[in-house]
Amino acid sequence: MSLLLLLIVIAPLAAAGTILLTRRAPEALGLVGVFISATAALFTLLTAGGASAALPWLPGMPVLLRADALGLLLAVMVGGTGLLVSVYAVGYMKGERDRVRFFAELAFFIGAMQALVLAGDWVLFLASWELIALASYLLIGFWNERPGVAGAATRAFLTTRAADVGLYLAVFAVYAAGGGTGMDASAAAPSVPGWVGPAMLLAAAGKAAQIPLQGWLMDAMAGPTPVSALLHSATLVAAGVVLLLRGFPLLGPDTLLLVGLVGGVTAVAAGLIAVAQQDLKRMLAASTSSQLGLMFLALGAGAPGAAAFHMLTQAAMKSSLFMGAGIFQHSRSSTSLAALRGAGRDRRLAFAGFAAAGLALSGVPPLAGFWSKDSVTAAALASPHAWALGPLALGGTLLTGVYVAGAIRVLWDGSTGPTERGRDGWMAGALAVGAALSIVLGALRWLLPPLLRVELPESTLAAGSSLAAALLGLSAGWAAPAEWLPPRLAGPARAGLRLGGGWTGLTVLPVLALARRVVRADDAVHRVVLAAGGGGLRAAAAVRGSDSAVHVVVESVGWGFLLSAYRVRDVWERKIDAGVFGLVRATRETGRTARRLQSGLVHREMALAVGGVAVLLLLLAAGLIISA
């Protein structure tokens, strides 16, 4: 059993390694690895949970894999989405160079994410948390020779790493309070300091692109579309929610309110950003922030089950939307909405899949998103902070309808354009499965409660109001797909609502300025030292009447020996001993010999260095004998 558990994590990693070593058939190897992972996860989930595997790592801190119901469910999500995206990528990446690197990195990404969801201790969690950031960095930067791509990758890694400080601190605090790094032990930890919750929230918000750390996610669109499909659904951003699910027992009531507010504000603000976008992929990216905001909101409302539910359905819906977007991108060689006008008419199957996933996302019954959003809204309305969370949840839902309807209309409106003909076999197949899941995953509503032993909040009021919000949004978006936001809001929203210059203006530039200042200060310190040393040299030059700088340099080395020799002697024996004095003179001779080193007779250096050793040894021996 624990072997099967290991296989979930190891299979994709092994596939990545094999691809890199053999450099052959990267698509097939990647698919096999991810397929094994997904199957093992599903099989373990269906047969039995509770297995675990421990690997030695640090003394007293073994690495634990744990197969609890939530972890396995998430592993199925990661494996399933990963498999769909891998299949899709076979078609999408056809003809690209560096496919070996791409499929290796993709498999590595999936393996690292599996380790994260199955982690049974905080150290493994933290390690895989950082590794998925590396995988995203590499994949976002896959086309790094194109302008702007390298910067986007750097930014994604740096923003999340800055936020990771929160996770490090939280893990340390849990260890200090609970006496271990295991997650079970930490859940029972009697008292962690009050800041642990907010610290976790910081890390989770960075990963899940919540306000104010949302900017990197839109830039990450520079990566290949399968990468977007994966990291916006089941992997990178989802890790933020996984952290809060795992750390839920450690979050106090105040922290929960904070989580809910961050999520709710993000749901609305990122929704606005999405509405203002003129590029399909950037719109979907902002939508991801918004949907994750709804999950945070559910967590803040005290309903981790609803958050998990929406994460599972969002994985299917958002990956399908990106897979559809990638097909349109291939047909029009662009993702800007202007270029995609009418692209849906050329690719009707893809359009159908895209539309189904989109309608599901906006919460149209009986599609998957309706049920999960209903849960989120019900949780918000039932929470003690319903006054804030309720309107924010409904606002997020409304805006989802607006941008989804806008996108669908742009894709359908307008004439069939100049299309690059091609076969979408692999891509369309994956999209079809994803869209089908977006339709039926609402059934999780009945499966989740017994599996996770949670209750999913639901209420008629919530269902009614969220349906009303969705329909209102959809009709508004369909009726007015173009510029309807007031220009004063549309501009900043299109740029991603980066207040105060955003990440760059608030942190990067000040830190770089500080770094330059430190370098200048360091030069000053160094100059002081050199000036002091130079003063000593000039004194030496005056004494010795030296004529060349090289001479002074070598001479001062000799003087250094002399001084230390005197010092050694003074300490051990006050009387000047003739033997020691002779040795000192010999040292001075060595110094003179060293001067000749510059004439090119460098083999003398050897003798000199050995001589130095001998002198020191003899000096010490002499000193010891004398004082004895």
Next chain:
Amino acid sequence: MLPLVTVTVFLPLVGAVILAMLPRIDPRAAHITGMAASGLTLLASILLWTRGTGRGFSQVEEVQWIPSLGAAYRVGLDGISLPLVVLTAVLFFVSLVFSVKITSQARSYVALFLLLETACLGVFASLDMVLFYVFWEVTLVGMYFIIAGWGHEDRQRAALTFFLYTLLGSLPLLLAILALYLGGEPRTFDMRAVVASPPLSGMAAALTLVALLLAFAVKTPVFPFHTWLPAAHVEAPTAGSVVLAGVLLKLGTYGLVRFALQMTPDALRAAAPWVAAVAVFSAIYGALAALGQTDLKRLVAYTSVNHMGYVVLGVAAAAAAVDQRTSSVAVNGAVLQMVSHGVVTGALFLLVGTIQDRAGTREMAAFGGILRAAPVLGWAFILSAFASLGLPGLAHFPAEFQIFLGTFNVYPLAAAVVLLGIVITAALYLRAIQTSLLGPVAGKSEGMPDLDARELWAIVPLLVLTVLLGLAPGIVLGVIHSAAAVIGHP
């Protein structure tokens, strides 16, 4: 039984003596002699590793020298010195492999390296304070001549700065050793005895600690005694930089553990908040200074100030810890960090050296798209850079994680501040990668050849160790832990 520690320490010296006796040897044969000597040393050190250590010192070899003074030739190993001995043997071997292309005065060059190797091994293996000091001083002489003889343009000045600084550091060390000797009852230079029952207390211990801290702060180096480091690195030949960063800096932190932590534990406990504060400042300062660099070698040099700051912080935390668990976590982390830093920074300096050999410059902006032009070189650099910024699965993470964890238990605020260091190091490496490695092939990267066999033989072993230390740190930690578990608290 074969006195394997002694053999390991003096094998390189034998090679140096052989070279000294063959004045007409051609460069090729000199290099082969050097690689043979350091290769055999590496084998011997691996044998030492297989013999292992128990709790406390083992594999001790002792010859009477001056019995009335309690000074003797004593060498031996424990869990702290053994990993450093193996690290030294590895780094000198790859340095000599990398240096094969050097033809100017190859005989002296190789002989100096071998002399330096014996000195470094001697420092780690010495169990007698007099012997320790002798080896300590010899390392200084050897490094001086390597920089002065085979460095770049401004090498004389850099070598002198190095010499002045470290000489300044070694005088207090001598005084401290004498104090430890004079305070003992009975008086002895035997480090085992001094460690077992630290002789000093009160003001004497405090003054001795100050002298020790001064000596090791220069060598480690810690702000504000660090400015010799970038100067020396920029001018030193590539292999010299590898040895300087990989091994010589460890002499300082090793001394910090062996002397300050083990021989004046109470004084260090009292001073721990100050030491920790300086360490945190030094780590952040080093990271910021590295972020401000545009020269790749200076950048790597300054990250050493950052990483060694973590080691000092770990030692301070171990000294201040009130429970055995915390102190052994911190010491584990600090010692492992020394090993990881040697491996990772060694690889980084070798890689920067290969870039400089190809382009004649190390300015980041002079390059673009190295990853496309020379993929093996580029990916090796990325792997090492991510190791250096503390990515899990690579060498620095287990070390830094334990250091921070140990520190947090004692000084939570210091841990919170020093964590900013991992963000800054991430930023500085990603910036370097973005500027020089990513993007379209441009500037000096055009037509850049990829790593050749000589370079691969030198670099690949370090990359393998980088991954191995990250995935299975237990291999080394098992050894370190045997010593760390008995340090600090009765």
